[in-house]
Amino acid sequence: MDPFQKIRIDKESNEHMYMQVYKSIVDLIKQGMIKSNEKLPPIRNLADLLGVNNITIVKAYDILEKRGYVYKKVGSGTFVNLIDCYEGFHEPIEGMDSGFDQMDRGQIQIHTDMISFSSATPTPDLFPVEDFKTLLIEILDRDGGSAFGYQESQGYYPLRESLVSYLKQYGINTSSSHIQIITGAQQGIDVISKAFVEHGDVVIVEYPTYTGAIATLKSRGAKIIEVPILSDGIDIGKLEEKIRAYKPKLIYTMPNFQNPTGYSYSNQKKDQLLRLAHKYNVLIVEDDYLSELDFNGYPTTTLKSMDTQDVSIYIKSFSKVFMPGLRLGFLVIPSKLHPQVLAAKHASDISTSGLNQRAFDLYLRKGIWKRHIHFMKKVYEERFEIMTRCLNKYIIPLGVHCSIPQGGLNFWLCLPPGCSSLELYKKCEENNLLILPGSIFSPYEKESPCFRLSIAGVYPNEIETGIKKMSEIISRMISGEDVLSKHPYFPIL
Ligand SMILES: Cc1ncc(COP(=O)(O)O)c(C=O)c1O
CATH class of the missing domain: 3.40.640.10 (Type I PLP-dependent aspartate aminotransferase-like (Major domain))
Incomplete structure (x- = not known):
């Protein structure tokens, strides 16, 4: 039997029909009823079979592609991806998108009163502007x-x-x-x-x-x-x-x-x-x-x-x-x-x-680069040490895992099982703190308990304030006191 004939669409349901089609196809893939590299039916055929319009199928195929279940070949159609591509894949939590829509691949809106642990970019006050000005004049003259x-x-x-x-x-x-x-x-x-x-x-x-x-x-x-x-x-x-x-x-x-x-x-x-x-x-x-x-x-x-x-x-x-x-x-x-x-x-x-x-x-x-690297190392090292101290004092005792790196700008933390870093991201954002949830670091937007904190865009005096606030949020999440608000604020990006 054609596996697609198994798909049932409930037109009375509150769930969008394209989501129903999407989920049914994911189930067919996971049950092995459609195999890697198998071609999905042409849009019009599946729309006719399910009694929906073509747009519904187009949208369902788009989400399948975005989440790595299928790939499209121009002029040939839509094919099921390698099974490994979504090994360990978890569906995004109901009611929450993956985080990509807000962050649009690294683009994130930062308000002036926010403490941002999200950016791995140096703050502009660290740039060697005066040195560079002199060099530019020399080059223009030369x-x-x-x-x-x-x-x-x-x-x-x-x-x-x-x-x-x-x-x-x-x-x-x-x-x-x-x-x-x-x-x-x-x-x-x-x-x-x-x-x-x-x-x-x-x-x-x-x-x-x-x-x-x-x-x-x-x-x-x-x-x-x-x-x-x-x-x-x-x-x-x-x-x-x-x-x-x-x-x-x-x-x-x-x-x-x-x-x-x-x-x-x-x-x-x-x-x-x-x-x-x-x-x-x-x-x-x-x-x-x-x-x-x-x-x-x-x-x-x-x-x-x-x-x-x-x-x-x-x-x-x-x-x-x-x-x-x-x-x-x-x-x-x-x-x-x-x-x-x-x-x-x-x-x-x-x-x-x-x-x-x-x-x-x-x-x-x-x-000049040697002098500047020496300067940058000193600046970052101070932030790195404060961050390490604060994580050890406020966050790690809550049961959050972090293997402190030997250098660099990023710290990778993992919440206890069952906690979502996307939920933490949203809670932090409501409290003027920015972090990056683990899902954005996977092509398949895998929901993850892990998240990234970076020291590049925070000043030393902000680190302790920010980490202390974050520890309170995490503590409430772990104890279950703080469920995700139904209408969280999303930054417009
Ligand atoms: C791992 C990695 N590679 C490349 C880049 C991009 O670097 P560039 O600014 O030189 O394009 C970044 C920027 O954050 C990065 O983190």
Whole structure:
């Protein structure tokens, strides 16, 4: 029997018909009555079968796609996703959306009286504005209009040379021909995806992972497989299983101070990851957005510095220790892969701003970056220590789990079983506190008891006030005194 004939729609129900169709199809998938890669009926056929209009089916298919149950192939139809994509998937709590609608992938409205633990971006008072002003004047006097012309797509040559010396200090030996300048690490993820990921290709990510990578990979039509990250790095056993099962194109990883968990891979795990990539011929994409911020002398060795087989692309962002608005980063790429990356970069924006590249080149050559990193480390270290003290004093005793990282900007906390971080997010938001709920760090918006707190956007004097208030909210949630209000306030984004 055609499984879709089992679907019953109750037109008198208060539940929207598209939700009824959506839920019925999810049930059919979960019961194994529709299999991975099986095609769903064309919209009109299913609408006729169920006696509803086409829009109802379109909406149901859209939600199935958004939640990772199906994927669409232009011109061919809608297909059931790999079962693994929603392994462990939990439906969002009734009456609450997933949190994406408010946060729109990292966009969140912050009122001035809010304490924001949500932002991993430095506060503008930390930017080296005066140094930069001097450098810009020097460049304009030196280069005049050339600073404003189109630049070489690979990047301004003197900057690539400066980066070669910069990288030596982090144990990466490379040459300027392997460096590709990018307009921020986010563009790096995007051009790599453009170059190597085709619709339907499998990409492995850590679970949880960086929202910007999820957005990019989804936009390429990648099938995203999640492998849990543990406090010493990705679960290597599970990773090998998934590599064997799905033959991924890429593994996207943040080996140092991972976003959102703050966890770092042990050197042993870094080594195991490189070996697996070599053994199964999978490309690793290492996103190094923060390795400078080690606070306890923790070894933040990059994978790239250990990569003797050239199986990885290294992405470097300067946004967290310099100025995010400069939109500058770079890649170190195995030479055989560079032509594809260069073509993707050219297709994206032709070249990164010449003025910014020149200014950053001088910034490196004059050694100003060393002074600034030292300053940023001191600022963040103070916040990190206050946060660690406050979590130990107010939050962890409530039964909330947190494995304190060795550095970086993020802390990953998990509420006791049965508590929802989305509910906590909403309660906090009603109390002028911002956190990020765990669901946004999964492509499948998995409901999660975990949430991220970041120290980048809070001042030292706000941390204790905010964490104390949060502990009261959590305490009420755990004791069941505080049920979610029926009409919570949602920020307009
Ligand atoms: C892990 C990770 N990668 C990349 C980026 C984007 O960096 P950029 O500002 O250099 O584009 C971020 C920004 O928060 C991030 O957290």
